[in-house]
Amino acid sequence: MSILEIRNLKKSYLAPDGEISHVVDVPHFALEAGQQIALQGSSGSGKTTLLNLIAGILQADEGEIILAGESLSSLSEAKRDLVRAKHIGYVFQTFNLLQNYTAIENVELGMMFGPGVDSGFARSLLEEVGLKDRLDYRPRQLSVGQQQRVAMARAMANRPNLVLADEPTGNLDRTHARSALALIRQLCRENNAALLLVSHDHDVLGQFERVEQLSSINRAACDSGTEEEVRS
Amino acid sequence: MSALVKMGGVGKLFFIVIRSLRQHALSTLVTVISVALGTGLLMAVFSIQAQSYRAFTGGPIGYDAVLGARGSQLQLVLNTVFHLETSPGNLPWSMYSAIKSDPRVELAIPYAVGDNYHGFRIVGTSDDIFTGYEYQRGHKFQVQPGGRVFNSTAREAVIGSFVAQKTGLKVGSIFNPYHGVYFDEKMKHDDQYTITGVLEPTNTPSDRVIWIPIDGMFRMSGHVLRGSGKTYQAKAGEAIPDESKEVSSVMLKFRSPQVGFTMDQTINKQGKVATLAWPIGKVMADLFDKIGWINKIMAFVAYLVVVVAAASILASIYNSMNERRREFAILRALGARRGTVFSVIVLEAASIAALGSVCGFFVYAAILEAGSLIIRAQTGVVLDIFQFHPVMIAGPVGMTLLGALSGVVPALKAYRTDVATNLTPSS
Numbered sequence A: 001m002s003i004l005e006i007r008n009l010k011k012s013y014l015a016p017d018g019e020i021s022h023v024v025d026v027p028h029f030a031l032e033a034g035q036q037i038a039l040q041g042s043s044g045s046g047k048t049t050l051l052n053l054i055a056g057i058l059q060a061d062e063g064e065i066i067l068a069g070e071s072l073s074s075l076s077e078a079k080r081d082l083v084r085a086k087h088i089g090y091v092f093q094t095f096n097l098l099q100n101y102t103a104i105e106n107v108e109l110g111m112m113f114g115p116g117v118d119s120g121f122a123r124s125l126l127e128e129v130g131l132k133d134r135l136d137y138r139p140r141q142l143s144v145g146q147q148q149r150v151a152m153a154r155a156m157a158n159r160p161n162l163v164l165a166d167e168p169t170g171n172l173d174r175t176h177a178r179s180a181l182a183l184i185r186q187l188c189r190e191n192n193a194a195l196l197l198v199s200h201d202h203d204v205l206g207q208f209e210r211v212e213q214l215s216s217i218n219r220a221a222c223d224s225g226t227e228e229e230v231r232s
Numbered sequence B: 001m002s003a004l005v006k007m008g009g010v011g012k013l014f015f016i017v018i019r020s021l022r023q024h025a026l027s028t029l030v031t032v033i034s035v036a037l038g039t040g041l042l043m044a045v046f047s048i049q050a051q052s053y054r055a056f057t058g059g060p061i062g063y064d065a066v067l068g069a070r071g072s073q074l075q076l077v078l079n080t081v082f083h084l085e086t087s088p089g090n091l092p093w094s095m096y097s098a099i100k101s102d103p104r105v106e107l108a109i110p111y112a113v114g115d116n117y118h119g120f121r122i123v124g125t126s127d128d129i130f131t132g133y134e135y136q137r138g139h140k141f142q143v144q145p146g147g148r149v150f151n152s153t154a155r156e157a158v159i160g161s162f163v164a165q166k167t168g169l170k171v172g173s174i175f176n177p178y179h180g181v182y183f184d185e186k187m188k189h190d191d192q193y194t195i196t197g198v199l200e201p202t203n204t205p206s207d208r209v210i211w212i213p214i215d216g217m218f219r220m221s222g223h224v225l226r227g228s229g230k231t232y233q234a235k236a237g238e239a240i241p242d243e244s245k246e247v248s249s250v251m252l253k254f255r256s257p258q259v260g261f262t263m264d265q266t267i268n269k270q271g272k273v274a275t276l277a278w279p280i281g282k283v284m285a286d287l288f289d290k291i292g293w294i295n296k297i298m299a300f301v302a303y304l305v306v307v308v309a310a311a312s313i314l315a316s317i318y319n320s321m322n323e324r325r326r327e328f329a330i331l332r333a334l335g336a337r338r339g340t341v342f343s344v345i346v347l348e349a350a351s352i353a354a355l356g357s358v359c360g361f362f363v364y365a366a367i368l369e370a371g372s373l374i375i376r377a378q379t380g381v382v383l384d385i386f387q388f389h390p391v392m393i394a395g396p397v398g399m400t401l402l403g404a405l406s407g408v409v410p411a412l413k414a415y416r417t418d419v420a421t422n423l424t425p426s427s
Helices: A047-054 A077-087 A103-112 A119-128 A144-155 A174-190 A227-231 B002-006 B009-023 B025-057 B073-080 B093-100 B161-167 B214-219 B257-270 B280-290 B292-333 B338-379 B391-406 B408-415
Strands: A002-014 A020-032 A036-040 A062-067 A088-091 A162-166 A194-199 A211-213 B065-069 B105-117 B120-125 B134-136 B156-159 B193-198 B210-213 B249-254 B274-277
Touching: A002 A047, A002 A194, A020 A047, A020 A194, A036 A174, A047 A062, A047 A162, A047 A194, A077 A088, A077 B338, A088 A144, A103 A119, A103 A144, A103 B009, A119 A144, A144 A174, A162 A174, A174 A194, B009 B025, B009 B338, B025 B280, B025 B292, B025 B338, B025 B391, B065 B073, B065 B257, B073 B105, B073 B249, B073 B274, B073 B280, B093 B105, B093 B249, B105 B214, B120 B161, B120 B214, B156 B161, B210 B214, B249 B257, B257 B274, B280 B292, B292 B338, B292 B391, B292 B408, B338 B391, B338 B408, B391 B408
Parallel strands: A036 A194, A036 A211, A088 A162, A162 A194, B120 B210, B156 B193
Antiparallel strands: A002 A020, A002 A062, B065 B249, B065 B274, B105 B120, B105 B249, B156 B210
16 A cells, blocks of 8 residues: 555746746656655755655645645645644754754654654654663754754654655764664664655665665656756 | 643643743843833833822822912912922911811811921921821821820920931930921021820821921920911910911811812802812822823833833844744644744743733832832822732733734744745755
8 A cells, every 4th residue: 555656746946047947747656655765866856855745845836645545735734734744754864953952852842743742652762763861962962873863763753654864864974874774764664654765875775675766756857957056 | 841732732832932932041031121121110100100199189198178378279288288398378376266166177187387307397286186187097196105195285296107217216315396398407496305206107198297286386496476467476484375376277177078168168269368278189189180291201101111122022033033944944844834833933922021021020019119218208108019000910911912913023934934945954
């Protein structure tokens, strides 16, 4: 059963020079429950936009995203927010932890807009990622690797059906990157969550059984400029 | 965290707001102080106005009217009830005798003024002031333990509690009065008076008065009496003829309210010799009406400070919006709705205003304490910090609502935060 299905998804931006740049054009893509797929994409291939569309952060121009049986396209922004909180865990390259919250508060914050705060589960998640004695540390008091582990625990906080990971090891050295990747894959397996990871790092991609080229899914990835160039 | 979050929606918002306030502790503190000053000033202005008005127009006066020389009713009331201003002139003793024997009059107490001790007014009067006069219904002057009222034929004095506190005079102390209502050390009388009693505090202007027998005032060295039209100087051991005596005023209490109306007709409208200040509250209310513009200016300034405080909330939160765009984007990415982010900012502004309003009570207490000291020293009227005034509810509630309103502009900015653009660090 597909936890995620994308049909004829299109997203474009108006470039500063007035031209329309197509960033995402995905005819079809599906992800089964518990499945783990890595998408290989270079900078500007539309990977962040694709993940933001799946997360409901961005609204598609055309097409359909069906997440856990619900079509995001037909939902209002507020309902998309709720679906995101309930079904999606998001791991960012820059972690996006809130600096004025402790590690456990960051995880609990991830629960706050979903089904509800479960402090015991938040604690056990942080214990599982090896931060048992860092629960009350603020992000700036943690190493980069520890911050990424907090971000992973937060992504799992609502027992999501789908975890989106956007270059999750981009800010880590090779040793930490490998252990972080192993950890996120293990967490997804334990929680029966599908994992969709995008990266351009061959070392990361090499650890996945299924790797797909983003350009083979996203027709716009071949002919657009860099994503950052377009959006700026 | 759990306790707040388990409260539900508002609890979640407070959880986020508290962390934000903590993160911006310095600007929060400065803004809270400015709100506290605004709210405290507003409450103090209205409370002082209301309490002063009540004290001067309907407070514990204990008299219905004042009979004095022909002139200003206001001057007469200020001079006799509040022991301010100078006396408009004197009345012959016969007028006092006549009104005292009037069956419609319950109480007539003569006042003779014109001397002071270090600025505190000395009032010559009869011992009715201690036996018949009630400064408040059911409350007569009480001499503190160890003292007694003066002997009407001796050079003795009873002093108000504020006089005792400020001058250090106590039972057994001897003092020389000074001529005039304002202190001038060159105007010292030779006569010496002994304190026989200190009155219990009444929280009225009487606390600032030194009471001596009226005969003592007649016989004070250097005083002359002109009750008969001719100058008369009292001599020791010799009775003073009634026709020579004169009083500054007669304090009156009527047996029924209609008496005041009748006497107003006969003394003020038909007579030409004396003035009846009646009703005392109305005389003072007229004064407050005349100086009402001062109250309006004070209230305007207080409102202005409140508006500035609200603007400071807006400025402090608005200025933090740029650095907080990523925070809002992260919250949104975690599933927070636009409305949640909007509410967080409005609640944050309202919380700052509410905190400031609570602190405003300390500012209010400080202003009222300082104002109370000044007003008591100048007039004897005592302000009560704990006296309730509706502004004590309306002020903090209004300030909190105004604070919430000032949060709307930055909240709209937070509401419009683009999630995708702001999820990556700007630097």
